[in-house]
Amino acid sequence: MIVPMKKVTLVVLDREREDALKALRKTGVLHIEKQEAQSETLEKLTSTLADAEQALAVLGEYAGKNTGKSSSHSGDTNNASEIVEQVLQLREERKEAYEIMARTGRELDRFALWGDIDPTDFDYFAEKGIYFFPFEMSVDDYTAIPESVRSIIVNRDKKNIRCLIWGEDDLLHAGMPPGAREIVLPEKSTVELRSDFETAQARIPKIDAELTTLAASIPVVAAYIDALRYEKEFETVRAGMEAVAVTENGNHPADLAALCGYLPTEKAPAISKAAAKNGWACLITDPDDEDAVPTELKNNRFVNLIKPLMDFLGTVPGYREVDISLWFLLFFGIFFAMIFGDAGYGAILAGISLWGIFSARGKGTTPPPALSMMVYLALMTMAWGTITCTWFGIPVEHLPDFFKTIALPAFSNENPTAPDNIKVFCFTLGLVQISVAHLIGIVRNRTSLKALGELGSLMMTVGMYFVVLNLVVSAEKYPLSDIILGSIGAGFLLNFIFINFEGAIGKGILESLKNIITMCLGVVNMFGDIMSYIRLWAVGLAGAAISATVNEMAGPFLGGFIIFAGVLLLVFGHGLNYVMNALSVIVHGVRLNTLEFSNHLGLTWSGFKYEPFSETGNK
Structure with missing residues (x-):
């Protein structure tokens, strides 16, 4: 459920602003409404935090390379700022070294065929009245140079000649061929360039070694970042508090400071x-309709199993929306099971999850909530795999009779009509889930005629369910009776008249007429939404086919002396299928909850978490 919230407005003496915030933080119950804040301290904290986060990212690249080396600051949090400064300095040195290598490397490549060149030599001869101009040109262009132009060939190949044109003044001869290219001298001699390149090249491994050693300080830098975020949060609130002027003499232009926030009703005392x-x-009041109220979800232990997934997706219902955690958990468990579709895969997931839970408890730590969710999903997968008699993709005729006995005949792989039965089950799941959405809509709008609009949507859902069965499964088995067509027509009419009801029926009809195309397409969308649930059968079928193929490929190896190759193929093939199934769950299983179901429920997931201003919030 979404916890009811209260809006709180606090006014304090401006001179006690910091002390008041420290006391408020100790209560740890108020989610403060963020305001635009500016201060020198905040700007400094923001800059320092950005530097620290960059340093942590740099050290993260070297974390795996540290083989037990410890930094002199690795356990000293007081020197965290020095570590950050050192890391960023090394990063800049490394960047500069690569830039030097790139720049000098280009110059050395440019003069690779010229030998050693020193621009000071050209200056020396110029002082003596002899001017040299380095040129590169084709052999034909070189032969076209007038005889009056004096040159010295430095290097030549089949196509080009590199030479020095010289004379007693700094003016080039006007008769140079158009294809001749004057070469710009380097800023330094090639000897110096080579030295710079080698120095920079040698510096990089040393920098990497220093950063690898400093990687041992990652916990220190991470703790430093947490402390900076803690300070920044405090300063953001302090600087964002609204100043309230209560005097007119100019001596105290802002005697008071105010802030607003939200907290659960039960925490108001x-x-x-x-x-x-x-x-x-x-001042404690109920939130206004235009207030951006945070969302606090409170559910029992079973429903909270879905929380790790919701946190991973970053989905939070709006404060005035409905909490679907229970429905999300139930339907997601079914979708997960049908996509994986194999009791053997579920058993592996259950074993790994239980091992993680008992291992954590053995170490005296609390197991991650995600492991409990995985146990639930594993049990659902095992149940579905048992029902369909699917165990590691092994053909049903090779399975023990016990597995065949406990399977559900209608869905068992032994039954040739099982695919059609599972398709019907998929569409039925769609009918149930979408119907739940509209039933919730009816309950939420029970005091308004808009509930009749939701009833119309429900009637269209039921009618379209039979249309889907008629078109996809069997027209003979699921004929379209007048009752079904009447349900769709009557449902559309109710939806058209009442879904946009806002105090007056005529106004609602006018609004529907404005969106007549969208309203008509809604019937088609209803058909498409129910049809989309067939993805559960299709994706599960694909996974089962991959499992069977892997078994067939590995089979010939298991009876010979290269049995290890067969085992390796089984592990790799089923492991790859496992990963693909996991991706399919994210793409398909999550989508059916967050898109189809949510759309029919009018759920936009536009909320944000209740995060109280507390001692432990960002520390």
Whole structure:
């Protein structure tokens, strides 16, 4: 459920702004409404935090290369800023070294066929009245140079000649052929360029070694970042508090400071108590419709199994929307099971998850919540695999009779009609899930005629379910009766009249007429949404086919002396299929909940988490 929230407005003396925030932070219950904040301290903290995060990213690239080497600062959090500065300096040195190598490398390549060149030699001869101009040209262009032009060939090949044109002044002869290219001298001699290149090249491994050693300080830098975020959060709130002027003499232009925030209704007494204790003015009201209220979800242990997935997806319902955690968990478990579709795969997942849970408990730590969710998904997968008699893709005729006995005959791989039965089951799942969405809509709008619009959508859903069965499964088995067509027509009419109801039926009909094309396409979309659930059968079938193919490929190897090749093929093939199934769950299983189901529910996932201003929030 979504926890009811209260809006809190606090007013404190401006001179006590920091002390008030420290006391407020200790209560740890108020989600503060962020305001635009500016201050020198905030700018400095933002810059310092950005530097620290960059340093951590750099050290992260070297974390795997550190084989036990410890930095002199690896355990000292007081020197974290020095570590950050050192890391960023080394990063810049490394970048500069690569730039030097690139720049000098280009110059050395440019003069590779010229030998050693020193621009100071050209200056020396120029002082003596002899001017040299390096040129590169084709052999034909060189032969076309007038005899009055004096030249010295430095290097030649079959096509080009590199030479020096010289004379007693710094003006080039006007008779040079158009194809001749004057070469710009390097800033340094090639000897110096080569030295710079080698120095930079030698410096890079040393920098890498220093950064590898500093990688041992990653925990220190990470703790430093947490501390900076903690300080930044405090300063953001402090600087963002609204100043309230209560005097007119100019001596105290902002005697008071105010802030707004939100907290669960059940925690309101805590903020009232803190306000009374610290002498704050406190106003607690219900949030207005235009307020951006954070969302706090509160569910039982079973429903909370879905929380790791919701956190991973970053999906939070809006405060005024509906919490579908229970439905998400139930349907996602079924979708996961049907996509993996193999009891053997489920058993492996269950074993790994249980091992992780018991291992964590053995170490005295709390197991990650994701492991509990994995156990639930594994059990659902084992149940579906048992029902369909699917175990590691092994042909059903090769399975023990026990597995065939406990399978559900209608869905068992022994039954030739099982694919059609599973298709019907997929569409039925779609009917149930979409119907749940509209039933929730009816309940939420029970005091408004808009509930009739939701009823119309429900009637269209049921009608379109039979249309899908008629077109996809069997027209003879699922004929389209007048009742079904009437349900679709009546449902569309109810939806058209009442879905946009806002106090007056005529106004709602007018709004529907404005969107007549969208309203008509809604019927087609209903058909498409139910049809989309067939993906569960299709993806599960693909996974089963891959499992069977892997078994067939590995079979010939298992009876000979190269049995290890067969085992390797089995592990690799089924492992790859496992990964592909996991990706399919994200693409298909999650989509059916966050798109089809959510759209029919009117759920936009536009909310944001309730994150109270607390001592441990960002520390």
